[in-house]
Amino acid sequence: MFSDAVWVAALLAIDPIGLGGMTIRAWSGPARENYLQNYRGLLAAKSAFRRMPLHISDQQILGGLDLPATLATxxxxxxxxxxxxxxxxxxxxxxxxxxxxxxxxxxxxxxxxHAVIREQNSIATVHHARFAVVALDEGHDPDEAPPACLLERLAFTVAQSGLSGDAVWPDAAMVAQARESLGMIASSDDALAQLCSLAAALGIGSLRAPLFALRAARAAAALQGREAVAACDIALAARLVLAPRATQVPSAPADEKPEDQAEESAESQSPRDDQPEAVEDSISDAQKSVLPPELLAALAAGAGPKRASRGAGKTGDSTSLRRGRPAGTKRGALGGGARLNLIETLRAAAPWQRLRQTAVPGCKLKIRADDFRIQKFKEQTKSVAIFAVDASGSAAVNRLAEAKGAVQLLLADCYVRRDQVALLAFRGRVAECLLPPTSALARAKRSLAGLPGGGPTPLATGINAAREMAEAERRKGHQPLLVLLTDGGANIGRDGKPGRAAAAHDALAAARLCRGARLSCLVVDTAPRPQPFVAKLAGEMAARYVPLPYADPSHLSRIVQSQGDFRASSAA
Structure with missing residues (x-):
């Protein structure tokens, strides 16, 4: 009858509030704009159709004090x-x-x-806000997606391939009639049971998904003039709502029982058990028709739909009062380089003007220190990965080569993230800074070319040098990550004297200093076999321990990036 993308638009026009909205994963262009225009034509008359820009303040999105009107009235x-x-x-x-x-x-x-509840300057307001959301997703990479909390509340997803310009659309009058009759469409408990079981079989953990699917089935029945939800409506809703959320291939039905066991089972089974069997049969049929072939192949290969994991914010963002992008205001006093936000200050003072003018006659505008609003800025801090490499012994050549490769791979991404990498090597009785924090690829290659190796292992000295560099970078406002590569063969103490027992004691003490400094650390065990002492060292540092007897540069680079403080791609 209609293409899936047209079905999505029609169903969302029938029940926009109940279905939440849709995500259109497509680049900006005539096809997307034509689709939005056709969808808008299906909406109820005089329905608001507003666009929300990317950079919008809380005042604009949630409302607040109207300063000119407040001062005037x-x-x-x-x-x-x-x-x-x-x-x-x-x-x-x-x-x-x-x-x-x-x-x-x-x-x-x-x-x-379904409402905007705003509390500002001791004033609470409530505005009704029942609307559907159309999220325009222009991500290039599969991992680029809107926040999960928003996708959770949108029933549908439309891909670029579904935006056909010559698709057949339903008549707006037919959609309006379906919208009026939606409340009279009946749906049985069996329909909801089928959708819930199918969602579980597809690995969908959200309870909103089957509820969205049931609403979509009722809207489809209303659009086709039926009084109750039919099996074809359930199949359509499952294809449009559940299939894009699938994370696994439905398990195959169990093999048939032998005839004698089947007869015994049939005799002992009560008549009330026939209904669940029918539900399971219909679920099995729906599973075959819901999943598109390309999605089924992707799920079988373990590459199901992915969504970006979005946390509370980028790790490298810090609040500043001097520079960065605006990030709200706070009550405070002037001084220390803080900037006064005049508009927000006037908004805070406006509700109190009539009362203050009574106390101080003749003063048109009375502003007190409590009204001051200081502008906050969110500044993106640089991440610095500090590699502290054990350059002693016969294994130095192989391990240093791996460290060189990892540093060069990380530097290749630094041009995009503007992050930095540093390299320390410790051997003999000293720790040497071979590469200070930098993102200059040419300089890094020159510094890495002549990295020496051999001699005893001053492990405590190397850890202390790396910690001091990390603390220095943090004082500059950077986000340090300390990566220690060692086989744990410490034999030179902090005082430069040989002795394995004293050297191990000093190394553990240096590791505890890293934990006390609350540094993000990663300990890579480069010994041919994992060493208990290196694992203990990581525990004292509160670091992640990674035994890496057969490492390669790309593997080491991925481990460093997975720490979170040094990511392969930055959030916008």
Whole structure:
């Protein structure tokens, strides 16, 4: 009847609030704009259709104090914000894969409450906000996706391949009639049981998914003029809602029992058990028709749909009062380089002007120190990976070659992230800084070319030197990651005297200093076999321990990047 993308638009136009919205994973272009225009034509008359830009403040999205109106009237006047203006309509989120987790969380909270609850300057306001969300995902990489909390609340996903310009669309009058009759569509408990069981078989843990699917099935039945949900409606809803969320291939049904066991089972089975069998049979049929062939192949290969894991923010972001991108305001006093946000200060003072003018006649605008709002900035800090390499003994040549390769691989990404890499080598009785923190690839290659090796192992000296460098970088506002590569054969103490017992004691003491400094550390055991002392050393440092007897540069580079403080790609 219709293509899947058209079905999604039609069902969402019938039940926009109940289905939450959709994600359109496609680049900007005529095909996407034509699809949005056709979808808008199916909406109810006078429905709001607003776009939310990427960089939007809380004041704009949630509303707040209208400063000019407040000063003009002498009383607090609040605005409804973008979400309040979208009540009963659709919100289009541009570049949804790049919105911050904070903005996504506020948007999700409003979608759950169906209202904007704003408390600002001792004034609480509530604005109704029931809307559907169309998230425009322009991510190039499969791991680039909108925040999970937002995707969780959107029923559908539309891919670039589904935006066909010559697709057949339903008539707006037919969609409007289906919207009016939606409340009278009946759905049985069996339909919900089938969808829940199918969601479990596909590895979908969210309870919203089968509920979205049931709503989609009811909307499909309404669009086709039926009074109750049919099997074809369930299959359509499962294909549109559940299939894109699948994380595993449904398990095959169990083999048939022998005839004698089947007869015994049939005799002992009560009539009320026939219904679950019918449900299971229909689930098995639905499993065969729901999953597209390409998705089924991807799931079988272990490459199912992935979504970006978005945390509370980028690890390398820090709050500053002097530089960076604006990140809200806070109450505070001037001084120390802090910048006054005049607009927010006036907003804080405006509700109190009538009361203050009564106390101080003749003063048109009375601002107190409690009204001061200081601008906060979020500054992106640089990550610095400090490699401390054990350059002693016969294994130095192989391990140093691996460290060189890992440093060069990490440096290749530094041009994008503007991160830095440093290299320390310890042997004999000293620790030498061969490569200070840098992101200059040519300089790094020259410094790595002549890295020497051989001699005893001053492990404590190397750990202390790496810790001092890490603390120095942190004082500069950088985010250090200490990577220690050693086989644990310490034989030179901190005082430069030989002795394995004293050297081991000093190394553990130096490791505890790293833990006390709260440094992010990674200990790589480069011995041919994992050494208990190196694992103990990692425990004292509160570091991740990685035995790596057969390492290669790319493997070591991936381990360093997986620490989180030194990631392969930065969040926008």
């Amino acid at each position: 002498g009383r607090a006047v609040m605005t409804s914000g973008l979400l309040g203006d979208c009540d009963g309509g659709v919100l289009v989120v541009a570049m949804a894969e790049r919105i911050s987790s904070g903005t996504a969380a506020r948007l999700a909270a409003v979608m759950d409450r």
